[in-house]
Amino acid sequence: MAIFSWPVLKKCTQLACCAGAMVFLAAAPVLAQNAGVEQLKKELLSDTGFLKQLSQKVVRDYLIENPEILLEAQNVLETRMEAQARADQVKAIKEESAKIFHAPDDAVFGNPRGDVTIVEFYDYNCGYCKKSFPTMQALIKKDPNLRFVMKDFPILGQDSVDAHRVARAFQVVMPDKYRQFHEAMMLRPGRANAASAIDVALSLGADKDKMNRALADESLLQPFVTNGEVAYKLRINATPAYIIGHQVVSGAVGTDALVKIIEQERKRGQ
Known part of the structure; x- marks a missing residue:
């Protein structure tokens, strides 16, 4: 075992202190520099403007390197928006149920007491409506428990408004023949307007004077306003x-698709 005398130990201690002091003095600039860096970091991290720019750059660089994530985000957003739209429609249908399914001015085809109701918004100048008309006829003929509610929705110009106004007047004057009128309008080629609708009305035996008196009633237009308000809430355009x-x-979905939805609704109602 090595034994040091106090004088020797004292001398070593003095030398060590001197050496430590020299090391500290040599490192002082570095320590000061590190302290400055730490202070700068603190200032930057407390600067919201700097952090915003930094985060924007990080996000931008990431999106540039991974552009496919934009498509993924768009798909997620569209899915959420579609789900929200469906939820809003369900809510609106519940809130406007009476106006949708039991409005007194709407014509009803098929079985008035049917267990499934289809409500159609239509325009006499809508090509897809005319294309879908045979589908409605086939469904009514095939399904004796189907109730079809017709909603005037003239959105394709003044000619459409005029034609639907004549239709409403005819429904007042000759309600028993309204289905024949509707069928004739749907099957008639060319653009529907007041003149063409009046021709159809007169061909079915409507009295011209009675038609003119009915057409003078401004209340004939009220169902168009009501149906437009309901359509707006349902996002139908x-x-x-x-x-x-x-x-x-929406759209000319075809017989098979409608039959499938009718079956689903019938099962849901059981």
């Missing part, structure tokens, strides 16, 4: 559009 149960179906 084109024809044809159908409401079946709590679903809104």
Whole structure:
């Protein structure tokens, strides 16, 4: 075991202190520099403007390197928006149920007491409505428990408004022949307007004077306003559009698709 005398130990201690002092003095600039860096970091991290720019750059660089994530985000957003739109439609259908399914001015075809109701928003100048008309006829003929509600929705110009106004007047004057009138208008080629609608009305035996008196009644236009308000709440902006149960179906969807939805609604109601 090595034994140091106090004088020797004292001398070593003095030398060590001197050496430590020299090291500290040599490192002082570095320590000062590190302290400055730490202070700068603190200032930057407390600067919201700097952090915003930094985060924007990080996000931008990431998106440039991974552009496919934009498509993923768009798909997610569209899915959420579609889900929200469906939820809003279901809510609106419940709130406006009486106006949708039981409005007194709407014509009803098929079985008035049917267990499934289809509501159609239509325009006499809508090509897809005319294309879908045979589908409606086939469904009514095939399904004796189907109730079809027709909603005037003249959105394709003044000619459409005029033609639908004549239709409403004819429904007042000759309600028993309204289905024949509607069928004739749907099958008639060319653009529907007041003149063409009056021709159809007179061909079915309507009295001209009675038609003129009915047409003078401004209240004939009220169903158009009501149907427009309902359509707005349901986000319906084109024809044809159908409401079946709590679903809104747009476009000429075809017989098979409608039959499937009718079956689903019938099962849901059981």
